Amino acid sequence: MIVEHLRFAAELGVAGVSRDPAWRARAGDTVPLLRSGAEALAALKADIGPDCSRCKLHTLGRRQVVFGVGNPEASLMFVGEAPGADEDIQGVPFVGRAGQLLTKIIEAIDLKREDVYIANVIKCRPPQNRNPEQDEVETCEPFLFQQIDMIKPKVVVALGTFAARALLRTLDPISRLRGRVYEYRGAKLIPTFHPAYLLRNPSSKREVWEDMKLVKSLLGSEK
Numbered sequence: 001m002i003v004e005h006l007r008f009a010a011e012l013g014v015a016g017v018s019r020d021p022a023w024r025a026r027a028g029d030t031v032p033l034l035r036s037g038a039e040a041l042a043a044l045k046a047d048i049g050p051d052c053s054r055c056k057l058h059t060l061g062r063r064q065v066v067f068g069v070g071n072p073e074a075s076l077m078f079v080g081e082a083p084g085a086d087e088d089i090q091g092v093p094f095v096g097r098a099g100q101l102l103t104k105i106i107e108a109i110d111l112k113r114e115d116v117y118i119a120n121v122i123k124c125r126p127p128q129n130r131n132p133e134q135d136e137v138e139t140c141e142p143f144l145f146q147q148i149d150m151i152k153p154k155v156v157v158a159l160g161t162f163a164a165r166a167l168l169r170t171l172d173p174i175s176r177l178r179g180r181v182y183e184y185r186g187a188k189l190i191p192t193f194h195p196a197y198l199l200r201n202p203s204s205k206r207e208v209w210e211d212m213k214l215v216k217s218l219l220g221s222e223k
């Protein structure tokens with residue numbers, strides 16, 4: 001019976017069998033089974049490709065896809081809006097002035113940048129840092145959702161109105177959304193002000209500190 005089965009498979013072009021889990025992945029799978037966070041993220045990055053042309057931003061002057069950076073097994077993940085000029089040049093999210101402030105925010109809760117994972121809702125720089133448009137978000141956000149599912153963080157911090165709206169599917173502004181904990185894809189989601197907003201409105205750092213204390217307590221709690 002099994003011999004007939006194998007003969008039939010051979011006629012269909014199956015050249016052999018293997019116990020290697022990777023062998024079970026089908027062409028087109030973006031999240032093959034039994035992969036570590038790092039392997040899954042690398043596969044997703046390769047799937048997006050260095051020259052992604054899925055939305056119009058590839059024709060509007062972006063230099064490169066800014067995938068995400070950090071610990072693939074992170075308990076804490078930050079989600080921003082879109083790469084800016086510095087990120088577009090370096091290929092790494094949050095490396096400009098707002099990024100330096102984000103690094104300080106991370107260090108304020110006794111973590112290092114390498115401990116967390118940082119990504120954006122959209123992976124390419126919009127021209128003149130304009131707001132991402134609906135079609136760009138719809139095309140790109142599934143990649144962020146996959147990143148979250150691969151990393152499985154305990155806490156996700158949405159930085160600014162744009163990220164909070166994209167993740168929570170709401171039109172409410174960040175000022176209304178922050179100060180509460182939301183359930184999100186198996187994680188706790190904390191919306192807070194974007195570091196670029198804090199550069200313009202330093203008095204709001206107080207609220208961000210409150211939000212980060214909440215993040216820290218959630219990271220330390222059992223569930």
Ligand code: URA
Nearest residue numbers: 080081082083093094
């Ligand atoms: N602002 C963002 O939202 N993301 C970045 O990567 C940089 C600035």
